[in-house]
Amino acid sequence: MREIAQAADLLDWYDRHARVLPWRTPPAERLAGVAPDPYRVWLSEIMLQQTTVAAVKDYFLAFTSRWPTVADLAGAEDADVMAAWAGLGYYARARNLLKCARVVTSEHGGVFPRDHATLLSLPGVGPYTAAAISAIAYDDPQTVLDGNVERVMARLHDEHTPLPAAKPVLTDYAAALTPDQRPGDYAQAVMDLGATICTPKRPACGLCPWRPACAAWHNGTAAELPKKSPKKRKPTRQGIAYLARRVDGAWLLERRPDQGLLGGMLGWPGSDWAETPPVEAPPIRAEWKTLPAEARHTFTHFHLILTVKTALVPMERVPDRGEFVPLEEFSPSDLPTVMRKAFDLTRGGA
DNA sequence: CACACGTGGGG
DNA sequence: TCCCCAAGTGT
Incomplete structure (x- = not known):
């Protein structure tokens, strides 16, 4: 019993x-x-x-x-x-x-x-x-019902209905x-x-205070719960980032719109990111050079291969997009990771 | 309900 | 290399 x-x-x-x-x-x-x-x-x-x-x-x-x-x-x-x-x-x-x-x-x-x-x-x-x-x-x-609690409840009750359909019954259990x-x-x-004992893989049932009450442990099914509906593969998209440095050291940056990916964050002006090759869209007239290495990054639902182009532009040149941020006001740590990766490529970094 | 939305660590 | 996963929310 x-x-x-x-x-x-x-x-x-x-x-x-x-x-x-x-x-x-x-x-x-x-x-x-x-x-x-x-x-x-x-x-x-x-x-x-x-x-x-x-x-x-x-x-x-x-x-x-x-x-x-x-x-x-x-x-x-x-x-x-x-x-x-x-x-x-x-x-x-x-x-x-x-x-x-x-x-x-x-x-x-x-x-x-x-x-x-x-x-x-x-x-x-x-x-x-x-x-x-x-x-x-x-x-x-x-x-509270987070991913941990869902997993613990699914195991306690040996619930095999896949998420997210199982959520209502798991809520009741919780x-x-x-x-x-x-x-x-x-x-x-x-x-x-859930974070330390009843983990997604290789749960440490031997240390669990609820093991005597756990239906999945009794049935040997703990490691395979909770069931989840299969995930889709991520497509690969490509794009271009334009890193323009003015002769005084200022960088050309652009605030992204609040809606959508990286919304509200600072970033490099660039092309759209699509599964088809990007069209050229330099934010300022210059002699653009393509870096030999690309920035690779994975988001929640797609992989990105980012071609990085750089240019040195004179003081008086006015950009079509973005604003020059003075060197002393710029920190790469202010950028989302994908943008920082592009920046790192300009520093001899691989 | 399905999808968009970031990143870093682990197997 | 690749997939999975992490104290979810908004649309």
Whole structure:
């Protein structure tokens, strides 16, 4: 007879094994009455969307150091926030981050709302993040359902229906387990379990506090769950990036439109990216030279091969597109990774 | 529901 | 090299 999974068993495990993270209030501190800062909870949750803990850490420390409160962030320049987010990916998050900070500051007095529906209405806050803020910041018994929880629930119940069709039933399983006591620690505990024990490949079932209750473990199916619908292959697109350096060292850059890929980010003027060969579209009249190596980069849904062209242009020459950014105002770290790769190619870098 | 949307690390 | 994956959201 299989045991029933209990939230208390997971909380016991979490009290002993909770990871120390910059945005986390450890269970001992919570127990002592320390309340998490909703701003830091929200910021971390936005950064962690589809992004690993390792990738987020430095960005979280940089953001909270530079903008300690939501009001500080709300008062920041758009360009500064986009530059600070550069390299983290999914740049719509950064645009919505600023929008959200400004709404919270101007319409909620700088206090993050606690009500689920109000949280859901904030830019960049969906069902998962709204529940996470309620649970982690305010210790309200909301059910969080992220990729970790989906995996843990699919295994606990040996659920073979593929995602995303299985999501409703997995939500029910997760809701049934959510405790009234310590829901904030519990939410983080399930996600920690998924991130460290109940991993996508080679789960460490021998260390799992819920193993006695796990149907997939009993059936030997844990490693193959959750099932997912097959993914499509990525096509390869090609394009041209034009890196113009003025004789005084200024670089010709262009702010990308808010909508679409790398929206709101700084980048090199260039051609469209398509599966067919790009048409020439230099942003300024010059003697363009093609670099011997191409920049290769993979986005969520396509591979890109980027031909990099460079030119040195005189002071008085006026560009058709973009603006020259003075050398002292330019940092390659302000660029999204694909644009930084193109820049690195001009520095003898492979 | 399906797709767009980034990046870096691991197997 | 290539595919998978990571604390999802918006359209």
